[in-house]
Amino acid sequence: MRVPCLTKRLALLCAIFLMVAGSAVAHGLEEASSPTGSWLSLWSFEPGVVLPLFVAGALYAAGLSHMPKRLKRDAVYFYGGWLLLFVALVSPIHRLGAWLFSVHMTQHELLMVGAAPLLVLGRPGVIMLRALPGSWARGAVAGAEWSGLAAIWDAATRPAIAWIVHALALWMWHIPSWFEATLRYDAVHALQHVSFLGTALWFWHSVFRGPRRAADYGWGVLNLFFTAVHTSVLGALITFAPSALYNSYIETAPRWGLTGLQDQQLGGLVMWIPAGLVYILAALCLLAAWLRPSAGENLLMRSGETR
Numbered sequence: 001m002r003v004p005c006l007t008k009r010l011a012l013l014c015a016i017f018l019m020v021a022g023s024a025v026a027h028g029l030e031e032a033s034s035p036t037g038s039w040l041s042l043w044s045f046e047p048g049v050v051l052p053l054f055v056a057g058a059l060y061a062a063g064l065s066h067m068p069k070r071l072k073r074d075a076v077y078f079y080g081g082w083l084l085l086f087v088a089l090v091s092p093i094h095r096l097g098a099w100l101f102s103v104h105m106t107q108h109e110l111l112m113v114g115a116a117p118l119l120v121l122g123r124p125g126v127i128m129l130r131a132l133p134g135s136w137a138r139g140a141v142a143g144a145e146w147s148g149l150a151a152i153w154d155a156a157t158r159p160a161i162a163w164i165v166h167a168l169a170l171w172m173w174h175i176p177s178w179f180e181a182t183l184r185y186d187a188v189h190a191l192q193h194v195s196f197l198g199t200a201l202w203f204w205h206s207v208f209r210g211p212r213r214a215a216d217y218g219w220g221v222l223n224l225f226f227t228a229v230h231t232s233v234l235g236a237l238i239t240f241a242p243s244a245l246y247n248s249y250i251e252t253a254p255r256w257g258l259t260g261l262q263d264q265q266l267g268g269l270v271m272w273i274p275a276g277l278v279y280i281l282a283a284l285c286l287l288a289a290w291l292r293p294s295a296g297e298n299l300l301m302r303s304g305e306t307r
Contacts, residue, residue, distance in 0.1 A: 042092035049089050057082055060124055062131035078122025084115040099252040105267035108196050113278040116200035120208050159219035162206035166199040176245045183248045217290035221283050228279035235272025239265050
């Protein structure tokens with residue numbers, strides 16, 4: 001039915017907005033003016049980060065209370081992803097990323113290959129919608145009743161489109177001049193976080209919740225495999241670069257006992273090996289779901305969503 005589909009799409013967009021809003025303001029690199037101080041002082045409780053996170057968590061909990069028991073199991077995925085968002089954006093990882101490229105890379109991978117797939121598997125859009133008053137939900141549906149919305153959404157969430165957009169975001173933001181800009185300008189850093197988390201949610205949604213589900217399992221497997229390949233290539237290029245690519249870390253990494261090149265090599269390895277393994281494991285799980293639909297439904301695709 002069209003109305004429920006539009007409602008779910010709109011709810012998903014709202015949920016993504018809440019998740020991305022926190023990452024958009026999670027910058028404040030200027031605050032890491034010194035690597036000294038207590039470990040507690042390195043935590044970053046910025047209201048613009050903490051508030052969207054807790055609003056999203058509260059909405060999800062409220063909506064979950066109205067869901068059938070079989071769907072409540074998805075809360076494990078969502079809150080696992082929520083916790084990784086908290087670690088990436090609030091813990092010392094966030095501020096230390098201003099000093100060490102390897103930590104900055106770890107933060108980005110937590111967002112893209114840790115939090116994003118878990119959040120998608122938790123189906124925040126569908127569940128958060130149940131937390132809203134019925135009149136609000138109906139009003140949202142009425143506002144979404146634009147004839148081209150469903151077609152645009154289905155096209156945008158095709159695996160091939162999502163793969164291209166996410167790949168472009170990854171490669172473009174690792175161009176040295178672009179990456180350096182994120183260290184110098186808060187607005188650019190915010191845009192980088194939005195790009196990474198937003199396109200990652202887009203990518204993983206196309207893999208796990210694509211418009212044709214089972215028919216797109218094969219595309220999902222291929223996209224995960226090719227993502228593992230191109231991110232590994234990027235990680236290898238960063239790891240084996242003959243000199244440091246990011247000048248800011250040449251100055252800051254020695255304060256932590258590393259040269260700029262050593263720090264860069266560690267960061268490249270983070271993208272190359274742990275992140276690559278996540279994509280490969282996800283591809284294997286999706287392949288099992290493709291070859292054995294019933295097992296796949298139980299393992300990954302318990303969507304319960306009628307189109």
